[in-house]
Amino acid sequence: MPATLAKAPAAPRDFAACSGCSLCLLVCPMWRRHHDPRLTPEGMAKALQCGATAADLADPVETCSLCGACDPVCPERIDLSGMVMELRHQLAGALPPPGLPPMERPALFAELQARMQHEERPAGPSQVSLRSDTVFLPGPALRADPAFLERTVALLNLPVFADDGDDIALALELGADIPQTRLQSFVDSLRGHSIVAADGLLLRQLRRWLPGSKRMGLGAALCSRAAVRSNLAATDLYVIEPRACHADYERMVIYYNNLQIEIGCSLSLDLQRIAIPASAPGLRHRLGLAAADDDTQARWILRGRTPERIVVEDLADIAAFRRITDIPVVHLAELGGDPTMIRKTARAFN
Amino acid sequence: MLKIPLVEPGTVGPCPVASDALQGIKRQQTNPARWNGAGWPAFVATLRAGGVELAEGSVACGVYATDAGGTAYGLPHGVVIARNAGQVSFLLKTAQTHRVPVTVRGGGLTTEGESVAFGGVLLDMIGMSRVVSIDAAGLTVRTEAGIFWHSLAEELRRENLDYLSAPLNMTSSVGGTLGVGGIDVNSARLGCSADQAISLQVVTPSGEIVECSDSENGELFQRVILGYGQFGIITEATLRIRPYTPLRMYYYYYSSLRVAIEDLQILDRNDASDYSGILTIMDCAVNLLVAFDSDEREAAFHAHWKSRLRGYGETGFALCMAGHYALRPWKFREALYLLQRKREVFPEFRRAEYMRDKKMYDRTVVFSRAVWKHWGSKQMVIPDLATPADKFIEAVERGNAVCRKYFTHYTLYCVGIKLRPEHLPHYEMSCIPPGAEGWAYGCEFEPMIEGGIYSRDHFQSFKNAIYDIGVDMGASYYRFGGMMKGYIRRVFGDALVDRHLAMKRKADPAMILNRDVIF
Structure with a gap:
């Protein structure tokens, strides 16, 4: 596995350490779209320093896409995404103001809680016999497309872990409570395994829950396969999935730097070497309460660039680009179509 | 009884750091007095009737409580995010009428409280952060002045261009920099950042929107460049640029x-x-x-x-x-x-x-x-x-x-x-x-x-x-x-400072714009 052992991150600091340098604004998709400092990590941190509550910050907290771009640029090492996730958690658990009816919550919250409380989760697949085996957590988007999942699994040559923590990933997104028993069983089942996860937010948390474990995003894992990598071209625009990249930034920035040197393709990185999200859906969008109507990010990635093909790590980015360009857009998994190459490299990953 | 002389707003009082001030006591400096809020509700009502969004309250204002220096603290009564020159013009006209101080902030990277509002309105210019046009052949760029230099660089790099010189700080704003100078490690060759400005769109303290350069409204241009925000708010700037090169x-x-x-x-x-x-x-x-x-x-x-x-x-x-x-x-x-x-x-x-x-x-x-x-x-x-x-x-x-x-x-x-x-x-x-x-x-x-x-x-x-x-x-x-600012008269002398004060009084009758920064 090309991933080196990722060390546990240095203890992050909280909002009180924000010095107002504004470096996080430069990489924030909310800033690019709204140009309103209140809708930025710095705006939230400064407001919290002034005594703001989660309810005061509901708008920016729900607008944030949790892309994690702000985390690696913060010179004070503030866990800014963690701050937003904590605020979401507080919002989700907030009691309604006295005299007002209970706040409306999407039914999704209740369903999720019920699932996590009561659902029996399958154990890992039978072929995962050793704790040292690498396992794949595909997440709901890939599971929804069985043919695509099959192709991805063939390329990775990894067993799909039956419990891929999709409920936990959703709870992280929503700020919902995760029952301790559910979390413990999930983390215990992964202990000792190397992990490839499609969900960048889950990957971020796994870094904290399983310090010292080997983890990798789906994009980087696929791109490490010769069958895929050999089909990348210098004329490609390679679009990085930002959450997984920023969750393990110090390692991934070197990884992508080497990829660029090797292939010569352009990457969806800004001048600070931060992955520009191709879309930046807030909470309402992710809950399906708002339509994806904003192309700001995808247009910004393409500005001044004329690639012959766009290669994306994240399935969701295909739609974001197809809305605004005729340039062919493909997922990494679609590059590794040569079965000979797949067989040839089948064991290379482990 | 201690006699404290009254100082008219917008004038420089007895120098608080002069060597003969406060004899026997270590020289100290304090924040300016907070504006007392007279006429604020009427001012806010006029602004809102004109469609200007103004945020009030401790959360909205507290974000701007200090600057990069972190030693000057003050709260505005309200905050306006700049959106266009027309909005800024309306704000300043209304502020002149109601005599409400307006403090302008870009990147907030001042260290002496220059971008901290001690009452009145804080105008956050970073809301105006768009590049208007890039002339790759003529090597110029027209940009809104609230933009961070780094954001400008991001846009220019997509055309393999770069700015000439800017502070070694990505979150300095273009307008703020042109107002004070801007020093880069290539300034020994290219001059300060303010020297790269070809022309500016400025909203004067009385709310006029004026295009100025060395050849057009030259006097305003001279005063706004390196003018510490006393003679107008830069809303757009045309700057020289160059092809990008690594070094x-x-x-x-x-x-x-x-x-x-x-x-x-x-x-x-x-x-x-x-x-x-x-x-x-x-x-x-x-x-x-x-x-x-x-x-x-x-x-x-x-x-x-x-x-x-x-x-x-x-x-x-x-x-x-x-x-x-x-x-x-x-x-x-x-x-x-x-x-x-x-x-x-x-x-x-x-x-x-x-x-x-x-x-x-x-x-x-x-x-x-x-x-x-x-x-x-x-x-x-x-x-x-x-x-x-x-x-x-x-x-x-x-x-x-x-x-x-x-x-x-x-x-x-x-x-x-x-x-x-x-x-x-x-x-x-x-x-x-x-x-x-x-x-x-x-x-x-x-x-x-x-x-x-x-x-x-x-x-x-x-x-x-x-x-x-x-x-x-x-x-x-x-x-x-x-x-x-107590050093201003000691360094520049009364004659020069008084001449600038007279110009300031003429341009800004109610002395509302960036009060207490210089005058």
Whole structure:
């Protein structure tokens, strides 16, 4: 596995350490779209320093896409995404103001809680016999497309872990409570395994829950396969999935730097070497309460660039680009179509 | 009974830091009095009726409670995010009518409270952050003035272009920089950032939207450039730009400030490099950086100038230092600090993702991230001195002695600024010292706070001690506004200050714009 052992991150600091340098604004998709400092990590941190509550910050907290771009640029090492996730958690658990009816919550919250409380989760697949085996957590988007999942699994040559923590990933997104028993069983089942996860937010948390474990995003894992990598071209625009990249930034920035040197393709990185999200859906969008109507990010990635093909790590980015360009857009998994190459490299990953 | 003279708003009162003020008491400086809020509700009602969104309340205003300096604190009554020149114009017209102070903020990177509002409205210009147009053939860009220099660089780079010079800080705003100067490590060759402005769209304190340049409304242009925000709000700017090039960087190390500055000035006088500047760890390790945009310029430097520099390479300097401290074992703590600093800071300037074929890409990102990571903190105190070339060594050495007296660890940052004779009117009452010809030189004296706790009086005494050197030497300062404005008359003299005050009164009858920054 090309991933080196990722060390546990240095203890992050909280909002009180924000010095107002504004470096996080430069990489924030909310800033690019709204140009309103209140809708930025710095705006939230400064407001919290002034005594703001989660309810005061509901708008920016729900607008944030949790892309994690702000985390690696913060010179004070503030866990800014963690701050937003904590605020979401507080919002989700907030009691309604006295005299007002209970706040409306999407039914999704209740369903999720019920699932996590009561659902029996399958154990890992039978072929995962050793704790040292690498396992794949595909997440709901890939599971929804069985043919695509099959192709991805063939390329990775990894067993799909039956419990891929999709409920936990959703709870992280929503700020919902995760029952301790559910979390413990999930983390215990992964202990000792190397992990490839499609969900960048889950990957971020796994870094904290399983310090010292080997983890990798789906994009980087696929791109490490010769069958895929050999089909990348210098004329490609390679679009990085930002959450997984920023969750393990110090390692991934070197990884992508080497990829660029090797292939010569352009990457969806800004001048600070931060992955520009191709879309930046807030909470309402992710809950399906708002339509994806904003192309700001995808247009910004393409500005001044004329690639012959766009290669994306994240399935969701295909739609974001197809809305605004005729340039062919493909997922990494679609590059590794040569079965000979797949067989040839089948064991290379482990 | 203590008699406190009444001071009319918008005028400079008795100097609170003058040597004869508060006899027997350490000179101190305080925040200005908070505006009393008279007429605020009517002002707000007029603004809102005109469609201007104004946020009030502690959360909205608290975000702007201080600036990068972190020693001046104040709260506005309300905040407006700038959206377009028309909105800014309406705001200023209404503020004139209701006599409500308007404090303008860009990146908020002032250190003396210049962008902190002590009541009234805070106008946050970073809401106007769009690039209007890029003329790649004519090498100019038109941009809204609230944009961060880094955001401008991001846009320009998509066309393989770059700005000419900007502060080594990604979150300085274009408008704020043009208002005070803007120094880069290429300023010895290209001048300050403000010199790159071709024309501006300005909203005057009375709310007129005016396009100005050296040839059109020249007097306004001269006053707004380097004008510390007294004569108008820059809403758009047309700037010179250039094709992007990565650069090749060299570092030379000295143990003598004097020798390093002499070498810096040799390079500048002879146009021997594209970039030059000095960054130190106290006065123990003095780093002269030299960089080039092209192979030709680099080759010329190697052929003609490299051998004349008296600095060491990294290995040679390490050996030199080892010998120095071996003979002075009682200074082992200082040696340890130098080693620790080297280990922390040097890798930042060599990160693999910014280096290719031994060239540095995106130098501002490299420098700015390093600056914030290793020099930044919630409090930043950076007094400076700007002098003509011939007085610079003395100014730095005297300032260095002050730093040693007040702080255990500190950094000096020295850079030259090429002056443009045709811009002399721009330089009046600015950071460019009177009497400088050819080049001016600036030095920032930055103590390393490093989690230490110092009183505001300690900081202020330190700043006063540095600024007193400037008064004594006839120098100027980059940061003479806000908490340091007591030095303005001492440095520039009554005649010049009174002339500018008269112009200010005429342009800003209610004295609402950036009150207490200069006047």
